[in-house]
Amino acid sequence: MALSTGRAAGTASDPAAGGDARGRRHRGERGRLRGSLHRHWYAWAMVTPVLVVMAVLIGWPLVRGVYLSLTDATEANIGRTIGVNVIPSSYEFVGFDNYVEILTSDVFWDKLLWTVVWTVVCVGCHYGIGLGLAMMLNRKLRFRSLYRVLLILPWAVPAFVAAFIWRYLYNSDYGVINGMLRAVGLAGVGWLDDPTTAKLAVIAVNVWIGVPFMMIAVLGGLQSIPKELYEAAEVDGATPWQRFAQITLPGLRQVSSTVILLGTIWTFNMFPIIFLVTRGGPGSETEILVTYAFREAFTGVRDYSGSAAWGVIILGLLVVLALAYRRTLRRQGEVW
Amino acid sequence: MRRALPAAAVVAALALAVSACGGGSETAAPAPAQSAADPSQISGEITWWDTTRPDSEGPTFQALIKQFEAAYPKIKVKYVNVPSDQAQNQFQTAAQAGTGAPDVIRSEVAWTSQFASLGYLQPLDGTRALDQQDDFLPGPLSSTKFQDKTYAVPQVTDTLALIYNKRLLKEAGHEEAPKTVAELKQVALDVKAKTGVNGLALNVDSYFLLPFIYGEGGDLLDVAGKKIVVDSPANVKAVETVADLISSGAAPKPATTDSYANAMTALKDGKAAMIYNGPWALSEIHQGKEFADKSNLGIAPVPAGSVKAGAPTGGWNLAIYAGSKNLDASYEFVRFMSTVEAQGKIAKELGLLPTRTSAYSTPEVQGNADVSVFKPIMDTAVPRPWIPEGGQLFQPLLEGYQALVSGQSEPAELLKKVDEQYHGIMKGWS
Numbered sequence: 001m002a003l004s005t006g007r008a009a010g011t012a013s014d015p016a017a018g019g020d021a022r023g024r025r026h027r028g029e030r031g032r033l034r035g036s037l038h039r040h041w042y043a044w045a046m047v048t049p050v051l052v053v054m055a056v057l058i059g060w061p062l063v064r065g066v067y068l069s070l071t072d073a074t075e076a077n078i079g080r081t082i083g084v085n086v087i088p089s090s091y092e093f094v095g096f097d098n099y100v101e102i103l104t105s106d107v108f109w110d111k112l113l114w115t116v117v118w119t120v121v122c123v124g125c126h127y128g129i130g131l132g133l134a135m136m137l138n139r140k141l142r143f144r145s146l147y148r149v150l151l152i153l154p155w156a157v158p159a160f161v162a163a164f165i166w167r168y169l170y171n172s173d174y175g176v177i178n179g180m181l182r183a184v185g186l187a188g189v190g191w192l193d194d195p196t197t198a199k200l201a202v203i204a205v206n207v208w209i210g211v212p213f214m215m216i217a218v219l220g221g222l223q224s225i226p227k228e229l230y231e232a233a234e235v236d237g238a239t240p241w242q243r244f245a246q247i248t249l250p251g252l253r254q255v256s257s258t259v260i261l262l263g264t265i266w267t268f269n270m271f272p273i274i275f276l277v278t279r280g281g282p283g284s285e286t287e288i289l290v291t292y293a294f295r296e297a298f299t300g301v302r303d304y305s306g307s308a309a310w311g312v313i314i315l316g317l318l319v320v321l322a323l324a325y326r327r328t329l330r331r332q333g334e335v336w
Numbered sequence: 337m338r339r340a341l342p343a344a345a346v347v348a349a350l351a352l353a354v355s356a357c358g359g360g361s362e363t364a365a366p367a368p369a370q371s372a373a374d375p376s377q378i379s380g381e382i383t384w385w386d387t388t389r390p391d392s393e394g395p396t397f398q399a400l401i402k403q404f405e406a407a408y409p410k411i412k413v414k415y416v417n418v419p420s421d422q423a424q425n426q427f428q429t430a431a432q433a434g435t436g437a438p439d440v441i442r443s444e445v446a447w448t449s450q451f452a453s454l455g456y457l458q459p460l461d462g463t464r465a466l467d468q469q470d471d472f473l474p475g476p477l478s479s480t481k482f483q484d485k486t487y488a489v490p491q492v493t494d495t496l497a498l499i500y501n502k503r504l505l506k507e508a509g510h511e512e513a514p515k516t517v518a519e520l521k522q523v524a525l526d527v528k529a530k531t532g533v534n535g536l537a538l539n540v541d542s543y544f545l546l547p548f549i550y551g552e553g554g555d556l557l558d559v560a561g562k563k564i565v566v567d568s569p570a571n572v573k574a575v576e577t578v579a580d581l582i583s584s585g586a587a588p589k590p591a592t593t594d595s596y597a598n599a600m601t602a603l604k605d606g607k608a609a610m611i612y613n614g615p616w617a618l619s620e621i622h623q624g625k626e627f628a629d630k631s632n633l634g635i636a637p638v639p640a641g642s643v644k645a646g647a648p649t650g651g652w653n654l655a656i657y658a659g660s661k662n663l664d665a666s667y668e669f670v671r672f673m674s675t676v677e678a679q680g681k682i683a684k685e686l687g688l689l690p691t692r693t694s695a696y697s698t699p700e701v702q703g704n705a706d707v708s709v710f711k712p713i714m715d716t717a718v719p720r721p722w723i724p725e726g727g728q729l730f731q732p733l734l735e736g737y738q739a740l741v742s743g744q745s746e747p748a749e750l751l752k753k754v755d756e757q758y759h760g761i762m763k764g765w766s
Binding site for chain 2 (some may be wrong): 080087190281282283298302
């Protein structure tokens with residue numbers, strides 16, 4: 001809580017504080033906070049509702065989740081009274097047992113490996129294809145706005161609709177893809193029935209859905225690169241590749257670093273695609289960490305503590321990833 | 337708790353009323369009995385979560401609700417159709433949260449004990465919801481009990497059968513449906529050889545593996561002995577049988593995604609001659625182009641394994657949420673929906689099997705050909721263990737079945753893996 005209060009106060013008061021921030025720098029942290037409260041009570045009052053909502057919607061569930069992950073709570077032993085049925089609370093604090101159990105199980109490392117592969121391949125394709133399309137669309141060509149609209153369509157389709165369409169396309173007996181294969185005399189492929197093809201299939205769906213966002217973001221970045229740089233480079237005799245590597249990529253770095261981090265977090269937690277296209281099958285081969293945690297939580301008698309522990313572990317992985325990423329960027333001189 | 341007090345009084349009052357007229361064994365504390373004096377004067381609004389197919393089955397149930405509201409003018413029933421694959425999860429969420437749960441839910445037989453163990457269901461012993469319990473078929477009735485209390489009323493029952501296309505079997509030279517798994521393989525191969533379409537379409541699903549397991553005398557659990565018996569020689573043989581059906585070409589390699597829908601489409605379009613399925617599928621199958629002539633549809637008991645012919649008992653119960661604000665009205669509704677007349681209407685219009693013995697002798701039920709065909713098949717139905725963990729047993733077996741179909745695993749190996757996972761679910765079992 002303290003952290004988020006501090007940060008929110010900072011963003012709220014900084015623009016208003018403006019020039020006199022320098023004069024107050026010598027004062028202690030506490031004095032500054034009090035001063036800020038005194039001077040900017042209005043800003044604080046504006047921020048408070050957001051803070052309260054955040055605390056209720058994010059803070060409390062997070063704290064509760066972490067707490068549950070340290071217990072053996074399930075749907076059966078959390079106390080409740082429903083009509084005539086009174087069930088006493090009988091769950092206990094078990095420390096890190098849930099974490100130990102998960103981290104020592106093969107299934108966790110299997111799922112983690114596949115989740116990492118899935119994330120790297122998906123984000124790599126998102127960024128690579130998105131960059132390529134953005135480069136093409138950044139040139140003057142006829143029907144450019146039409147192409148842009150068409151290319152952004154996958155993003156506009158709700159993920160679950162897209163997932164069901166793809167699932168139908170992949171159907172081994174009646175799907176369109178196998179229909180086309182058979183039409184040219186090839187044997188149909190059980191796309192979602194074999195672990196390898198199922199993995200390729202879900203990656204393809206996610207790439208299809210994720211490319212437009214990357215494309216638009218990169219296109220925005222491309223348009224902010226001054227044209228003069230290219231002209232100057234051309235005058236100096238730089239090859240197209242040199243122009244790309246020396247001007248375009250550095251010019252995009254700021255946009256790229258943000259969208260790649262975002263894309264990584266989104267893909268890492270891309271629940272609907274996996275859940276709706278393969279349901280984690282065949283077996284549990286295409287299950288990523290979040291879908292597995294969901295299944296742990298929602299089959300049969302719900303295991304609140306175990307799934308909370310999965311959730312905390314996933315959160316921890318992403319926090320570590322974000323911190324490492326930020327550090328790398330900072331080392332490269334990015335202010336981020 | 338404050339809400340529970342009047343509810344308890346009402347339960348006691350109803351218990352008194354029932355024991356007074358039925359001479360039942362329930363004892364009840366003396367209570368002001370005015371509320372139960374005239375059931376038709378009970379008032380309130382109740383919500384019912386139905387899980388039937390809204391297009392083909394829903395209208396019949398809505399018509400029944402109209403009749404109920406006519407008989408009980410002060411009760412209003414809100415009909416909500418929840419897809420059967422989501423109802424369990426949604427009910428658990430709503431019941432746990434204490435808001436949004438319906439008063440009455442159509443609960444699958446395997447969910448009932450789970451809901452009851454979690455305290456979500458109202459015990460019905462001694463209430464007006466239960467009427468002539470002796471009349472119910474023993475299999476479905478057993479699914480409503482949990483720890484010696486009754487938590488639901490059986491609504492419909494079902495089991496799996498062999499459903500086949502008579503024309504295709506005839507073209508392959510077989511007048512009768514196969515009676516054993518060996519015959520099944522032969523018939524399927526003959527169909528494939530003589531007509532070119534597939535003989536048998538398998539649905540990769542744990543529930544649909546059970547007839548093969550029961551057929552060899554196997555089972556998943558030995559509840560009495562608290563033992564996990566999934567990794568038994570009988571089950572290995574059962575899974576080998578299935579693997580052989582696929583490898584011999586009697587059944588094409590089934591899709592593991594959308595397996596059920598693909599098998600159904602294959603049968604409906606005449607691309608497969610036989611499938612395993614239950615009475616709930618009949619109204620959909622009749623919509624298929626192969627079965628525009630209803631008499632082309634054959635229904636036979638599941639083929640026997642080396643030990644017996646057996647298929648799992650399925651079906652649906654009506655249960656009442658313990659947190660319902662209108663328990664009295666809910667009792668009346670459940671009572672009304674499980675009368676012989678209501679079951680007769682459901683059987684006549686939808687071909688769903690009644691749970692009351694006496695319903696089978698009514699003309700409506702006897703007039704429905706599908707029901708009369710299924711009745712003897714119900715005799716081969718094997719009741720499943722009604723334990724709260726029952727619903728969790730299918731996922732490991734499904735993963736194993738999928739691994740078998742995709743060639744990732746051998747029968748003995750997959751059952752060993754399922755066995756390990758069961759030990760994680762059934763804590764304290766040997």
